[in-house]
Amino acid sequence: MRLTTKGRYAVTAMLDVAYHSEKRPVSLTDIAKRQNISLSYLEQLFSRLRRAGMVEGVRGPGGGYQLSRDAKLINIADIITAVDEPLDSTRCGGQGNCQNDQPCLTHDLWMGLSEQIRLYLSTINLHDLLQRKNVRRVAQRQDRRVKITAVITAPREEAGAETGG
Amino acid sequence: MRLTTKGRYAVTAMLDVAYHSEKRPVSLTDIAKRQNISLSYLEQLFSRLRRAGMVEGVRGPGGGYQLSRDAKLINIADIITAVDEPLDSTRCGGQGNCQNDQPCLTHDLWMGLSEQIRLYLSTINLHDLLQRKNVRRVAQRQDRRVKITAVITAPREEAGAETGG
């Protein structure tokens, strides 16, 4: 279980989808604005998330992504492993070939740690996260800051007060 | 608490010191051979470990490094934080400035995870690790494979069978 910013972005984006996709799919453009992640990078991430069966893409205007199953059934560990390359074998992680085809001195230690992390993150699912007060507060702040493109054919409005907080 | 190969190398090297330094200091050259870590990289790591007060360097022939306190009093979390830059502030780790001076959506989640990892690694010290059967077995295998420079003025021996496994 590797921990990189890639995985963190993925979890953040999935949380955004879980929070906003009850009525309609969530476009990556909206996620990009709210979460300050580049659209192109989100495309990469959701390509993997989709192939991992965690989200479904809906094409065309008004489309976007939505969870492919209940938020309670998607835990954080799943999301992270979905977007990170499974290069457990190259590093000391997978097999015990860390030192000339033999396990290195601390092989078991890192295996145990990896398992600990996985266990911890497996206990947390998207639904749980959304219940947390801090998460909801941040999500509401983001919604206020960013005018999304929810109404499809709405006339272009001059959204004032962009710079303010 | 970041987890990189740097930290893994440091823990491995410290474990090597703990295992071998009961009688005399352990030279970085020996660690390099046993653990397959480059001497120059070890110098970097031990520079930090020394400044963190975990090891003491002994100069001159027969010198090397030894633990500065009992192996029971050195835990894994300490070692890793000693060699890794404390760039918690730049990443989402330290303050809550992950998104425009505000905490990002998953800030608390990563803080909690970080704490979990730290707690887990704090419970393991070098002495504990050395008691593990797998660790001892690997250490003994390494000792057989590598002829160390224990005897200072020993005549140079042609150590054969280098390419094999």
Add this chain to the structure above:
DNA sequence: ACATATCCGACGAAATTAGTCAATTTTCTA
């Protein structure tokens, strides 16, 4: 004196991560 070995800092290559760009396909709406 000399060899061993820590100590120190700067440098550079290789690997990995993060992010961009360009193009295609699908689907909705008019």
Add this chain to the structure above:
DNA sequence: TAGAAAATTGACTAATTTCGTCGGATATGT
């Protein structure tokens, strides 16, 4: 049917980190 919205794909680039090298300086045992 045209046009726009949006997913989908893959190659490419930039930035960062890791890993390792080099050249020295200092200390110390024989």
